[in-house]
Amino acid sequence: MNFLKKILILGLMLAFAPLSQAELTIDITESSDSGTPVAVVPFATSGAPVDVSSVINADLARSGYFKMLAEQYMRSRPSSASAVQFPEWQALNQNYLVVGQVGGGTGGQYSVQFQLLDVLKSSQLLGYQMNSSAADLRRTAHQIADMIFEKLTGKKGAFSGRIAYVTNNKQQSQLQVADADGFNPQTIASSQEPLMSPSWSPDKSKMAYVSFERKTAAIYVQILATGQRKRVAEFPGINGAPAWSPDGNKLALTLSKDGSPDIYTLNLGSGSLTKLTKSYSIDTEPVWSPDGNNIVFTSDRGGKPQLYMVSSNGGGEKRITFSGDYNARASFSPDGKSIAMVHGNGGDYRIGVMDVGSKSINVLTTGPADESPSFAPNGTMVLYATKKGGTAYLSAVSLDGKMQQKLAFSNGGVREPAWAP
Amino acid sequence: MKLNKILWILLAAVFALSGCSEDEATDGLNAGQNAASGINDASTSGLNGASTLSGMAGAGYTGVTGNNSFLGPEFTDPNNPLSRSTIYFMLDSSEVQPDFIQVINAHAKYLVAHPNQKLTLEGHADERGSPEYNIALGDQRAKAVAGMMKAQGVTDGQLTLISYGEEKPAVFGSDEGSYERNRRAELSYQR
Numbered sequence: 068m069n070f071l072k073k074i075l076i077l078g079l080m081l082a083f084a085p086l087s088q089a090e091l092t093i094d095i096t097e098s099s100d101s102g103t104p105v106a107v108v109p110f111a112t113s114g115a116p117v118d119v120s121s122v123i124n125a126d127l128a129r130s131g132y133f134k135m136l137a138e139q140y141m142r143s144r145p146s147s148a149s150a151v152q153f154p155e156w157q158a159l160n161q162n163y164l165v166v167g168q169v170g171g172g173t174g175g176q177y178s179v180q181f182q183l184l185d186v187l188k189s190s191q192l193l194g195y196q197m198n199s200s201a202a203d204l205r206r207t208a209h210q211i212a213d214m215i216f217e218k219l220t221g222k223k224g225a226f227s228g229r230i231a232y233v234t235n236n237k238q239q240s241q242l243q244v245a246d247a248d249g250f251n252p253q254t255i256a257s258s259q260e261p262l263m264s265p266s267w268s269p270d271k272s273k274m275a276y277v278s279f280e281r282k283t284a285a286i287y288v289q290i291l292a293t294g295q296r297k298r299v300a301e302f303p304g305i306n307g308a309p310a311w312s313p314d315g316n317k318l319a320l321t322l323s324k325d326g327s328p329d330i331y332t333l334n335l336g337s338g339s340l341t342k343l344t345k346s347y348s349i350d351t352e353p354v355w356s357p358d359g360n361n362i363v364f365t366s367d368r369g370g371k372p373q374l375y376m377v378s379s380n381g382g383g384e385k386r387i388t389f390s391g392d393y394n395a396r397a398s399f400s401p402d403g404k405s406i407a408m409v410h411g412n413g414g415d416y417r418i419g420v421m422d423v424g425s426k427s428i429n430v431l432t433t434g435p436a437d438e439s440p441s442f443a444p445n446g447t448m449v450l451y452a453t454k455k456g457g458t459a460y461l462s463a464v465s466l467d468g469k470m471q472q473k474l475a476f477s478n479g480g481v482r483e484p485a486w487a488p
Numbered sequence: 489m490k491l492n493k494i495l496w497i498l499l500a501a502v503f504a505l506s507g508c509s510e511d512e513a514t515d516g517l518n519a520g521q522n523a524a525s526g527i528n529d530a531s532t533s534g535l536n537g538a539s540t541l542s543g544m545a546g547a548g549y550t551g552v553t554g555n556n557s558f559l560g561p562e563f564t565d566p567n568n569p570l571s572r573s574t575i576y577f578m579l580d581s582s583e584v585q586p587d588f589i590q591v592i593n594a595h596a597k598y599l600v601a602h603p604n605q606k607l608t609l610e611g612h613a614d615e616r617g618s619p620e621y622n623i624a625l626g627d628q629r630a631k632a633v634a635g636m637m638k639a640q641g642v643t644d645g646q647l648t649l650i651s652y653g654e655e656k657p658a659v660f661g662s663d664e665g666s667y668e669r670n671r672r673a674e675l676s677y678q679r
Contacts, residue, residue, distance in 0.1 A: 240655075261655035264620055283650060284623075305627050305651060308620040321620065326631075328624040349624040365621055371580070372621055393580075396618040409618050414579070416617055436662065438618050454615070454662060483619060 091249030097471035111146035117204035126212035131470030236479030319353035582628035626651030
């Protein structure tokens with residue numbers, strides 16, 4: 068039976084393999100039935116290289132806010148508001164409707180028109196025409212999804228954002244940057260030695276990361292557009308966990324040159340180093356509060372790893388997590404009100420989100436090997452790394468835990484995600 | 489997207505029929521992916537077989553690696569503590585366990601007798617928990633071994649310390665046996 072199962076799976080994989088276009092593929096693994104009903108009608112087009120409306124539909128579906136109407140239930144396919152029969156969509160219990168068309172195509176130039184309609188009020192909420200090119204059509208589709216998301220939820224969309232992550236196979240480690248849906252992956256660094264801990268500069272133009280390429284740990288800052296980079300820290304011992312200050316002028320980092328791992332800040336302009344913590348225990352994984360006033364870090368000074376906070380000028384150290392025997396790797400929500408973390412109990416590691424005010428932790432994932440949480444720039448989802456069946460992959464979860472999606476890399480493991488701010 | 493969903497539904501149906509656990513199903517999927525992309529990776533397929541791991545544990549766990557054999561026969565004599573070059577640690581701990589004190593002492597004695605000989609101490613962690621925290625844990629483990637050696641007269645100049653955290657596992661696997669063998673400090677003499 069086992070053998071037959073494997074043959075059958077192999078057959079399925081082979082049959083579907085040629086359809087995979089991105090190196091990272093997204094699958095929704097858990098979805099909510101409670102979202103607002105929205106129908107995205109397939110856009111009218113004559114041979115555009117990107118199926119714009121299905122990119123929009125997939126983005127909105129992944130957000131966890133909407134319940135998308137499957138194409139098979141649509142009785143008509145209007146491509147503009149004037150062709151919409153509103154009672155038809157009311158009968159399908161839809162609240163909102165997206166229609167549009169992709170025109171042009173000569174010289175690779177396209178024009179995308181779309182309208183967002185309120186089905187109950189039979190009125191238009193948004194209507195735009197956007198110029199695009201063959202190479203930019205996916206980006207245009209993500210931007211449209213962002214506009215629709217913001218109009219319907221009042222929150223900024225995060226679909227046109229980017230993510231960084233590290234892929235590993237036996238031969239090498241690669242630091243890649245891709246669209247938030249895994250498309251357009253670009254390798255920005257690769258090494259036969261480990262690469263770790265990518266951190267975006269606040270203006271998204273640079274990446275700080277750790278590389279062991281010289282058989283020693285070092286932190287690099289790389290300009291994404293040019294690939295130029297500078298080694299900014301290579302002290303004896305650990306050079307790890309770089310994190311940009313919100314003003315982009317400093318990196319917080321972990322060094323162990325004086326003995327135990329401690330938190331430092333490095334002024335990128337002057338090169339001056341300031342030591343913030345001096346415990347004899349492990350202090351690592353610094354992250355700045357969005358206002359730049361504080362740094363939250365992981366320390367085992369109390370015996371087990373817990374989150375602590377220190378002023379970004381040093382001083383005022385205090386513990387901020389108290390439930391669970393392992394709380395590590397903080398990631399602030401953009402509004403500074405929540406902190407995502409690795410929340411472990413008895414060897415089971417999940418992603419928890421703590422309300423900074425009340426200190427209560429809401430556990431979003433089921434474990435047992437979840438790590439490296441990173442908030443979406445609009446604060447609605449957390450991207451993290453996990454592992455199952457020997458394969459490391461990324462997963463994103465909505466803050467209510469109801470929506471889960473998996474981003475798998477076709478050729479090895481993928482870890483250490485960082486959602487661009 | 490849609491086809492992916494169909495695929496998942498089909499796979500789910502296959503597993504439901506064969507009555508497998510989810511973990512087995514995922515293993516099967518990995519094997520399929522590797523085969524489909526033409527990768528013939530012997531260690532990856534070994535990874536999925538639990539029997540391979542338990543078979544290795546008996547011999548491997550004492551820390552005999554033999555990569556220091558260029559130094560002389562005492563480094564390959566299984567009755568000599570110098571033949572052991574891996575120090576294992578408990579979960580989330582950098583405390584040297586009593587079993588390994590004799591091994592560290594033997595290496596310290598050798599280094600004191602050979603002051604020009606240099607040793608690299610690599611600290612490692614198992615894959616659980618946070619990668620950078622595991623770098624710190626590996627650093628503490630290498631330092632714990634270095635501290636014992638220096639107390640016996642080994643000089644700073646003889647030792648190079650580096651932590652790889654969970655980035656360079658000795659064995660690939662997500663089970664207790666693999667975790668135990670990945671929480672380690674490796675002693676390798678420089679040629």
